[in-house]
Amino acid sequence: MQENSSNKIYALVDCNAFFCSCEILFRPDLVGQPVGVLSNNDGCFVSRTKELKRLGVKMGQPYFKVKDLCEKNGVTVFSSNFSLYTNMSDRVMETLSEFTPNLEVYSVDEAFLDLSGFENHNINDYVKKIKTVVEKNTGIPVSIGVGPTKTLAKVANNLAKKSEKSQGIINVLEPRLRDVALKRTKIEDVWGIGKASSAKMKSLGIHNAFDFKDFKNDKLIQKIFTKVGLQRKEELSGCPRFELETRPKKKKQIMCSRTFSQGVFDIESLREGVAHYVSTASEKLRKQDSVCSSVEVFTRTSPFKNVSQYYGFDQRVILSGTSDTRKIIKYAFQALNKLFKAGFEYKKAGVRLTKITDKNQTQMSLFETPDSGDSERLMRAIDFINRKEGPETIKVAACGLKDKAIKLNRNFRSPRYVSGWNQIKKVL
DNA sequence: TCTGGGGTCCTAGGACCC
DNA sequence: TCTGGGGTCCTAGGACCC
Numbered sequence: 001m002q003e004n005s006s007n008k009i010y011a012l013v014d015c016n017a018f019f020c021s022c023e024i025l026f027r028p029d030l031v032g033q034p035v036g037v038l039s040n041n042d043g044c045f046v047s048r049t050k051e052l053k054r055l056g057v058k059m060g061q062p063y064f065k066v067k068d069l070c071e072k073n074g075v076t077v078f079s080s081n082f083s084l085y086t087n088m089s090d091r092v093m094e095t096l097s098e099f100t101p102n103l104e105v106y107s108v109d110e111a112f113l114d115l116s117g118f119e120n121h122n123i124n125d126y127v128k129k130i131k132t133v134v135e136k137n138t139g140i141p142v143s144i145g146v147g148p149t150k151t152l153a154k155v156a157n158n159l160a161k162k163s164e165k166s167q168g169i170i171n172v173l174e175p176r177l178r179d180v181a182l183k184r185t186k187i188e189d190v191w192g193i194g195k196a197s198s199a200k201m202k203s204l205g206i207h208n209a210f211d212f213k214d215f216k217n218d219k220l221i222q223k224i225f226t227k228v229g230l231q232r233k234e235e236l237s238g239c240p241r242f243e244l245e246t247r248p249k250k251k252k253q254i255m256c257s258r259t260f261s262q263g264v265f266d267i268e269s270l271r272e273g274v275a276h277y278v279s280t281a282s283e284k285l286r287k288q289d290s291v292c293s294s295v296e297v298f299t300r301t302s303p304f305k306n307v308s309q310y311y312g313f314d315q316r317v318i319l320s321g322t323s324d325t326r327k328i329i330k331y332a333f334q335a336l337n338k339l340f341k342a343g344f345e346y347k348k349a350g351v352r353l354t355k356i357t358d359k360n361q362t363q364m365s366l367f368e369t370p371d372s373g374d375s376e377r378l379m380r381a382i383d384f385i386n387r388k389e390g391p392e393t394i395k396v397a398a399c400g401l402k403d404k405a406i407k408l409n410r411n412f413r414s415p416r417y418v419s420g421w422n423q424i425k426k427v428l
Numbered sequence: 429t430c431t432g433g434g435g436t437c438c439t440a441g442g443a444c445c446c
Numbered sequence: 447t448c449t450g451g452g453g454t455c456c457t458a459g460g461a462c463c464c
Binding site for chain 2: 038039040041042043044046060061062063064065067080226227228249251252253254255256257258259261262302303304348350409
């Protein structure tokens with residue numbers, strides 16, 4: 001295979017310890033300190049500063065297991081504050097979009113930029129400028145990896161985050177530098193190679209990204225790791241196989257689920273939860289102008305607790321696609337009635353909307369009336385008010401008023417600096 | 429006491445049709 | 447009684463990502 005067969009240039013911009021960085025923005029006293037952000041219910045670590053990583057706290061580690069360690073070492077922990085993070089994410093992406101229209105927002109803290117057309121020697125200055133401007137405009141530190149494919153930009157980015165002397169930027173457009181970078185990248189750190197695949201890779205004698213790139217038997221790779229596995233390999237040798245996706249795609253499924261702060265036994269509490277999750281999910285559905293014709297509901301006991309276990313699941317088909325919260329709740333409740341078994345201590349429940357289609361292409365059903373104009377206007381009004389006045393200003397009565405059982409633990413929540421008017425920081 | 433939440437893509441295999 | 451093959455569509459499950 002020919003290397004550098006294309007002249008594509010991709011940059012991956014990744015925010016460093018993003019959720020932590022957002023929190024630290026409003027707590028400058030914490031710069032350089034061990035800081036972590038916890039998942040819902042203050043369950044696991046989902047973001048860690050490098051000072052916290054150095055203490056040995058792992059991604060996804062339950063907080064209660066390292067609580068002592070944290071207290072001894074003066075670690076500051078925060079409950080997650082997603083409205084802050086999405087708000088900061090929007091600002092970062094907006095700043096990036098000033099540098100190129102060819103931007104793919106890959107996740108809340110990452111974006112790919114297509115910088116094809118730049119001369120190699122100018123690229124470094126340009127990405128340095130990107131880094132400086134993002135940090136100046138938003139206060140969020142970023143790392144940037146540059147390469148001829150998205151997978152190589154990822155490789156470069158990972159190394160940039162680890163290496164002190166790179167100052168947060170690594171460019172592997174040069175083939176010689178690239179081989180060094182590939183040799184330093186463990187196979188399990190390659191984008192798209194997870195636990196299962198890396199174990200198989202090792203049994204083939206592939207231990208780092210360079211071994212993988214150099215592996216001679218493409219047919220075998222395709223057979224074991226499927227089409228995408230082979231595409232990864234080709235990307236590592238400099239041939240682009242994954243294109244930039246600049247337009248956000250419509251979701252094909254929309255999920256909403258939560259772990260409860262305390263176990264619940266009664267179906268009434270589960271109903272409140274399910275009604276809640278449907279409300280959230282169907283709002284997202286309407287936001288992308290879609291309807292769904294299937295709703296799935298599940299609930300489960302805690303797999304970590306020594307109690308009798310149960311996983312209940314049921315799916316309901318909605319004959320005429322809908323995005324009306326009330327209608328979806330009706331079907332979700334049918335599902336819940338079907339799957340609920342008394343006597344179990346439930347710890348989590350969730351809802352998934354599937355068979356999603358464009359609202360203008362809905363199929364007519366003989367047996368069910370489609371959403372009326374009234375329904376659409378009502379939903380639009382609710383969404384408008386909730387966006388303007390805050391989430392759940394208006395909600396369906398089935399969500400309950402007290403939300404007693406399904407409340408989340410958020411003991412370390414920071415003030416809502418940018419998302420609540422009454423909590424804005426005063427500058428005097 | 430205490431263990432997150434939300435997605436995508438691929439493949440195999442069954443159902444169904446001719 | 448038993449027997450063919452090919453195509454399409456759908457779904458479940460696995461693997462992976464952040």
